[in-house]
Amino acid sequence: MNGLTARWAGVSEDGTAFSAAGVWPLLAHLAGGAEGAARAELTEALGLPAGQARDAASELLVAMSAMRGLDTALGLWTKRTLELKEEWEAGLPADAHGVLTGDPVADHRALDAWTAKRTGGLIDRMPVTLAEDTKMVLASALTMRTQWLSPFREVDLETAYEPWAAKPRLGLRRSSAVLDRVGVADTPGGYVTELKVLGNNALDGRASGASRRRHPPVQHLRGMSSHLKHAVQGQGGAPASLETSASLALGSRPQRWS
Incomplete structure (x- = not known):
């Protein structure tokens, strides 16, 4: 994960904000179900063999969830016509998989509700554009709450x-x-x-x-x-x-x- 952070920062030319801790588990789960060139690219990005990535992601999510003030979640929404491998879907975190109905307004309402819930209301809208033919949406949420010992x-x-x-x-x-x-x-x-x-x-x-x-x-x-x-x-x-x-x-x- 530190390697992904370093590479990400290395290609950022302007001011930006990012968190590899939020993205790495999502990429790791994708790598476990990918094949061919996609699997190779994800393996390179993760710095870990794809066969080990899913278990590592699960351990990381459990470890972060155990930290006071830190909350994290993964979300996957797919169209009903898009079939997922049962073994891969079973390895997703509980309640991570949802369904896209094909109604952009209703689907966006559901994504916004997930976003607000998983961020404790810090973010109230999913920054994504949906269409009737959208087949998949992937998202991660990572929030940190603390009080500075020496306040600003x-x-x-x-x-x-x-x-x-x-x-x-x-x-x-x-x-x-x-x-x-x-x-x-x-x-x-x-x-x-x-x-x-x-x-x-x-x-x-x-x-x-x-x-x-x-x-x-x-x-x-x-x-x-x-x-x-x-x-x-x-x-x-x-x-x-x-x-x-x-x-x-x-x-x-x-x-x-x-």
């Missing part, structure tokens, strides 16, 4: 660069004197700063920011405090972003992630 406070963000310089945005801010919460990694693409934010149920958040400027690590750390501003969507549709005080202290333009 709401602030107004001031941005000096376009296109958000003239648009008001709200952000979250916190500071800490614990130095081991922040670190800098020297990578081929530049220095990457990581901030760890501890949760109250053993779930931690990690925020990472890359800099193309080749400052020595000691200079990077000297300018870096355990201080994070997390911008949320504000007026004018500005995308969410992360800005570290290190970027501001060193005079470089803050990096952005949507």
Whole structure:
């Protein structure tokens, strides 16, 4: 799963958000029922032989479900005319398989209900377009709930660069004197700063920011405090972003992630 995360991040050029932990079990179950080129491609993506993938996915889902604050689910919907292998279908998680009726409105209503239930209401609509001839829908849901041991406070963000310089945005801010919460990694693409934010149920958040400027690590750390501003969507549709005080202290333009 870590390999899938690394490859996914390696091909992401713009700001993005993804979770291999949510996708890997879904791909693993598909690999168990695939054949030919599809089976080979899924095996490469998973980093695990297809014959072992389904059992590994089941173990992973059980392990994640046992963690406080973490909920995960897989969903598969197929048209009645699409026959599934009984052995493969039997290996799916309980209540994972549903039926598409061919009525896009009714089917979308059912998918939306599944989405809201499996995410605790955090997401209320399945981001998929259905048609009368849709034969299959695959989905995974992964939610994490925690409370930060050191809470953030709401602030107004001031941005000096376009296109958000003239648009008001709200952000979250916190500071800490614990130095081991922040670190800098020297990578081929530049220095990457990581901030760890501890949760109250053993779930931690990690925020990472890359800099193309080749400052020595000691200079990077000297300018870096355990201080994070997390911008949320504000007026004018500005995308969410992360800005570290290190970027501001060193005079470089803050990096952005949507």
